[in-house]
Amino acid sequence: MGWLRATGFRARLMLAMLTLVILSSASVTGVMLYNLFEEEQARAEEQLDVAQRVANQVITTRTQLLVSNLEVVARDYGFKSAIGSRDTATITSALRNHSRRANADLAMIVNAKGRLIANLSDLDNASPAPFQAIIQQAQAEEGTSAAMGQWNDGVYQVLVVPLEGAGLRAWLIAGFRLDDSFAKLIADLTATDAVFQMTDSGALLGSSLAADALPSLEPGDSTEGQASFRGGSDYFMRAVPIDGVRGTVARLWLLKDRGNALSRYYALALEMGAVLAAVLGIAAAVVLVTARTLGRPIFTLARFANALGQDRTAEPPALRVSGEPGILLQSLLAMRDSIIQREKRIEHAATHDSLTGLPNWRALRLQLESDLCQGQSAAVVAIHLPDIKTINEMLGFRFGDETLIAIGLRLNGVLKRPGQLARTGGRQFMAILPWAAEEELRQQVTDLKTRMETSVEILGSPLQIKLDLAALWIPDHAHSIDEIQRRLDLTLAQARHKPERIAFYEPGGDEEHLREIRLIRDLSDAIQQRELHLNYQPKLALETGEFEGVEALIRWHHPELGFISPEEFIPLAESSGQTLALTRLVLSLAAGDCAGWRSHGLDPHLAINLSALDLSNPALAEDVRACFQHDPEQMDKLTFEVTESAVMNDTGLALQTLEGLRALGASISVDDFGTGQSSLSQLRNLPVQELKIDKSFVLHLTSSDQDQLIVSSTINLAHGLRLTVCAEGIEDQGSWDILRQWGCERAQGFFMGRPMAPEAIPDWALRYRRWAADHGLFQKGDET
Numbered sequence: 001m002g003w004l005r006a007t008g009f010r011a012r013l014m015l016a017m018l019t020l021v022i023l024s025s026a027s028v029t030g031v032m033l034y035n036l037f038e039e040e041q042a043r044a045e046e047q048l049d050v051a052q053r054v055a056n057q058v059i060t061t062r063t064q065l066l067v068s069n070l071e072v073v074a075r076d077y078g079f080k081s082a083i084g085s086r087d088t089a090t091i092t093s094a095l096r097n098h099s100r101r102a103n104a105d106l107a108m109i110v111n112a113k114g115r116l117i118a119n120l121s122d123l124d125n126a127s128p129a130p131f132q133a134i135i136q137q138a139q140a141e142e143g144t145s146a147a148m149g150q151w152n153d154g155v156y157q158v159l160v161v162p163l164e165g166a167g168l169r170a171w172l173i174a175g176f177r178l179d180d181s182f183a184k185l186i187a188d189l190t191a192t193d194a195v196f197q198m199t200d201s202g203a204l205l206g207s208s209l210a211a212d213a214l215p216s217l218e219p220g221d222s223t224e225g226q227a228s229f230r231g232g233s234d235y236f237m238r239a240v241p242i243d244g245v246r247g248t249v250a251r252l253w254l255l256k257d258r259g260n261a262l263s264r265y266y267a268l269a270l271e272m273g274a275v276l277a278a279v280l281g282i283a284a285a286v287v288l289v290t291a292r293t294l295g296r297p298i299f300t301l302a303r304f305a306n307a308l309g310q311d312r313t314a315e316p317p318a319l320r321v322s323g324e325p326g327i328l329l330q331s332l333l334a335m336r337d338s339i340i341q342r343e344k345r346i347e348h349a350a351t352h353d354s355l356t357g358l359p360n361w362r363a364l365r366l367q368l369e370s371d372l373c374q375g376q377s378a379a380v381v382a383i384h385l386p387d388i389k390t391i392n393e394m395l396g397f398r399f400g401d402e403t404l405i406a407i408g409l410r411l412n413g414v415l416k417r418p419g420q421l422a423r424t425g426g427r428q429f430m431a432i433l434p435w436a437a438e439e440e441l442r443q444q445v446t447d448l449k450t451r452m453e454t455s456v457e458i459l460g461s462p463l464q465i466k467l468d469l470a471a472l473w474i475p476d477h478a479h480s481i482d483e484i485q486r487r488l489d490l491t492l493a494q495a496r497h498k499p500e501r502i503a504f505y506e507p508g509g510d511e512e513h514l515r516e517i518r519l520i521r522d523l524s525d526a527i528q529q530r531e532l533h534l535n536y537q538p539k540l541a542l543e544t545g546e547f548e549g550v551e552a553l554i555r556w557h558h559p560e561l562g563f564i565s566p567e568e569f570i571p572l573a574e575s576s577g578q579t580l581a582l583t584r585l586v587l588s589l590a591a592g593d594c595a596g597w598r599s600h601g602l603d604p605h606l607a608i609n610l611s612a613l614d615l616s617n618p619a620l621a622e623d624v625r626a627c628f629q630h631d632p633e634q635m636d637k638l639t640f641e642v643t644e645s646a647v648m649n650d651t652g653l654a655l656q657t658l659e660g661l662r663a664l665g666a667s668i669s670v671d672d673f674g675t676g677q678s679s680l681s682q683l684r685n686l687p688v689q690e691l692k693i694d695k696s697f698v699l700h701l702t703s704s705d706q707d708q709l710i711v712s713s714t715i716n717l718a719h720g721l722r723l724t725v726c727a728e729g730i731e732d733q734g735s736w737d738i739l740r741q742w743g744c745e746r747a748q749g750f751f752m753g754r755p756m757a758p759e760a761i762p763d764w765a766l767r768y769r770r771w772a773a774d775h776g777l778f779q780k781g782d783e784t
């Protein structure tokens, strides 16, 4: 049935209607033809009834006729005298003559005992004659007897007539065959065909029909005495029994030709076929037209539905329909309207913020994209509400929402260009302002901030809201949405650090920002993969000139950006929370390098730089101990360099960490001393052993009187506090000499040794001895 489902409405309708027409026509025709046949059979039955009666009559009449003929013969004198002669030849000759006159097919004479006296059938005279039953009947009645009898291959109408006279007692027997001529006679008189058939053998005796026209006549095919129609045969047939003295000897078949009836029948069927074809044709045409007229609105509506699928605004078809198609059209129209409504709602929801009802970031982005596309100049201002998070936390989300709504409304009022204002994030709005020169824009933004920051009433409570504002110009400062967003975010971050909390984008600022982001990301991987390594710069005892120790300085070769200075990435590590991991790496690398030197017979002191954040790591001392656990003696030779500001910053936790390190045996040195704001007196209470004078005071020591004053007084004061002093940044012999003269304990600088790979240290140490001797650094040694 798949094909039926696949066929269209019209085809199915046509199929249904045509099937109906064919079925009804076929059944009417069938009923008619059947009735016709029944009627014909009844008529044949009647005709055969008549024929049977006539045939019986004919047989009876013929018997009477033959009997009277024979009785004439029997009375004939000549015949009688011939028989009276008792001469067989005479008798036989007379019998031949007289039987020919009577047209008998069979003739014989028998005596009273039923034995043959004479016959024409070459039978032995004096033998018993055939047809004994009929003979006995005649003898019993002493008169004439007639009956059907079978003899040899034939059936005969047998007449037995007494021959009387001259003391003679004999019987004349004559037989008349049931043959073709008798059959034809009956056929002529009954207007049916007639056939004689022997009952015993079924042999054909006589027929009015030519042998080839004969239907097969099977005894028992028809009930005796009743007509029957035999399928495949062209005749209605009836078998009439022909009885002898003892039972039936033959059958008379009466045959009624159907040829006539059939031809009528066929002509009628043909006519009906023609009528049926015509009806079918008309029905098909009617069905086609109906299906088209019924189907057309459906197809039109289907096309409309399709068009709706493509385009919601598709025009409805100009259809005047009622009924189901009308309902369908109304439904489609209602569907179209609701789709349009819903799409409008979705569109609005997609481009608007549900809370404030303002356009959202998507809508503003479209506006910005079109401005950029058209080369339109404008200023873009980001308005950030840093306090919303706190408001939500402290006063609840409802209050926060109300605040945002109020701010949205107020911004709308102040800016007076509603289409250009959008809520672009949870705490952020953005506005596109007409282009203005920097001064003018600065004024506008400041005004906006002042007006926005006046108190507003939220749920009955007055609230003053703070704004951070960032602005840039398009297309001057940004050529894409991505740039606008990134640069405004960056500028907002800068605004947060300004007292007026307003910042304008400065070109180049974000390239730096991008580099920072990248370095922060890559640094994390580099620390994990241990892709950083340490260089070591020698520290020397100024008094003796001896190589005393090294300072570990971290190095990072970025695979793409090349050498990155620690001055650049250390603060990034701090700001991105990677300090502790970095310091742990430095400790473990340094511990490994110390072990390497030991195998060269070197055992230098080791200085390690710490960030301010390391001091707030309570586990630092434990980390240090773990790193040097295989080398506990190194603990006493460890110095941790901590910047001045770091030491001063958080005195509580930092102090604890410093004391932890001290407890391990390590010393603490205040790095970059002189650049911070601390005073020496503050250092007095800290567990610090060394001051490391910043290189900015040392680099030009020989030429700068001011630096000399600072350095010499720092040394004096440090000594007053029982702190040793290390000077870094010694680049010439003059500085070395001056510092030694002032009693500075330790020295570090390019003059004596630059930072170098750990493997280079042993070699350097050897060369240094010769070099230092050449330059008179080993002064004590010289003196001794």
Ligand code: C2E
Pocket: 537, 552, 553, 554, 565, 566, 567, 570, 586, 608, 609, 610, 611, 641, 671, 672, 695, 728, 729, 730, 731, 748, 749, 750, 751, 755
């Ligand atoms: P710092 O601790 O003051 O280290 C001394 C810096 O001065 C080093 O720079 C060194 O190469 C440089 N220097 C030494 N002698 C001279 C000289 O005679 N002339 C000049 N012009 N410079 C000299 P570097 O290696 O670039 O380190 C910069 C800063 O990075 C260090 O300053 C330190 O604060 C930080 N740093 C380096 N390694 C580490 C580390 O492992 N951990 C931490 N937290 N900070 C480190």
Ligand code: CA
Pocket: 551, 609, 641, 671
């Ligand atoms: Ca240092």
Ligand code: CA
Pocket: 671, 672, 692, 694, 695, 728
């Ligand atoms: Ca320094």
